[in-house]
Amino acid sequence: MSAEGTPYREVRSLERGLALLDAMADLGWSTPSELARRTAIDRSTVYRLLATLVASGYAVRRPDDGRYFLAGKLGSIGLGIRSDDLVLQIAQEELDGLVAEVGWPSDYAALVAGRLTILASTHRLTSMTFFRRLVGQHRPIARSALGRALLAAMSPRELDQALESVRASGGEDAAETEDRQALERMLERVRERGYGYSDGLIEANISAIALPVRRRSRAVGAVNIVYFRSALSTEAAASTLLPPLRACIAAIERRLDEQPDIP
Numbered sequence: 001m002s003a004e005g006t007p008y009r010e011v012r013s014l015e016r017g018l019a020l021l022d023a024m025a026d027l028g029w030s031t032p033s034e035l036a037r038r039t040a041i042d043r044s045t046v047y048r049l050l051a052t053l054v055a056s057g058y059a060v061r062r063p064d065d066g067r068y069f070l071a072g073k074l075g076s077i078g079l080g081i082r083s084d085d086l087v088l089q090i091a092q093e094e095l096d097g098l099v100a101e102v103g104w105p106s107d108y109a110a111l112v113a114g115r116l117t118i119l120a121s122t123h124r125l126t127s128m129t130f131f132r133r134l135v136g137q138h139r140p141i142a143r144s145a146l147g148r149a150l151l152a153a154m155s156p157r158e159l160d161q162a163l164e165s166v167r168a169s170g171g172e173d174a175a176e177t178e179d180r181q182a183l184e185r186m187l188e189r190v191r192e193r194g195y196g197y198s199d200g201l202i203e204a205n206i207s208a209i210a211l212p213v214r215r216r217s218r219a220v221g222a223v224n225i226v227y228f229r230s231a232l233s234t235e236a237a238a239s240t241l242l243p244p245l246r247a248c249i250a251a252i253e254r255r256l257d258e259q260p261d262i263p
Helices: 012-027 032-039 042-056 073-079 082-101 147-151 158-171 171-178 180-193 233-256
Strands: 059-062 067-070 104-114 114-123 196-199 207-214 218-228
Touching: 012 032, 012 042, 012 059, 012 218, 032 042, 042 059, 042 067, 059 082, 059 104, 059 158, 082 104, 082 114, 082 207, 082 233, 104 147, 104 196, 114 218, 147 158, 147 196, 147 207, 158 233, 180 196, 196 233, 207 233, 218 233
Parallel strands: none
Antiparallel strands: 059 067, 104 114, 104 218, 196 207, 207 218
């Protein structure tokens, strides 16, 4: 079994090829001997791997001195990673740690085409849930802890833009956010509490608390902790679950701030 707990064995040649790419990124234009020393891969294998990388368009060879470096194709692959994808990857990793700590499941959600969409979830990792497959599903933006936390963290301009996209998408969300004054009053209560909350407003036996995720001071999503309404009151949940939730959010935001800006 692999290190990630899957039943599949690692492909050694692929690992070595990736090690060469890392080495070239660090060393710049390099000879096969330099790459062999850096990666601890024997030179004959290095030559074969380099030939494969060149043929595949991932490396280039400089004819005058026989040195190798990364090809532009790798840059195009990097451009394929969108900011949303990056946030999702980081959020899922941190959510996995959160459920291991608190036992209750969590979700990461963001506004996608005017709908609050669950993009990462840990319900599959715990028995303390009625749900299993939530990724890709939508939540009411005005009634869910996720939606409330996200909207309450937005600047007035961001909120206007978000509500415009929500109304353009139609459905219940559009109707439930139509009364701007009522919405603003609810969001002000969320800000006063310091977290989003939903007590049986979506499923009668389910409650949740949530906090926003920010990147460069902009709210990009929210993370919740979901629990049985019979097990905890909102106040008890806030007392016991907010500290680990805040730590999870801080870890996500710290990792996001370490990443370069991409579209």
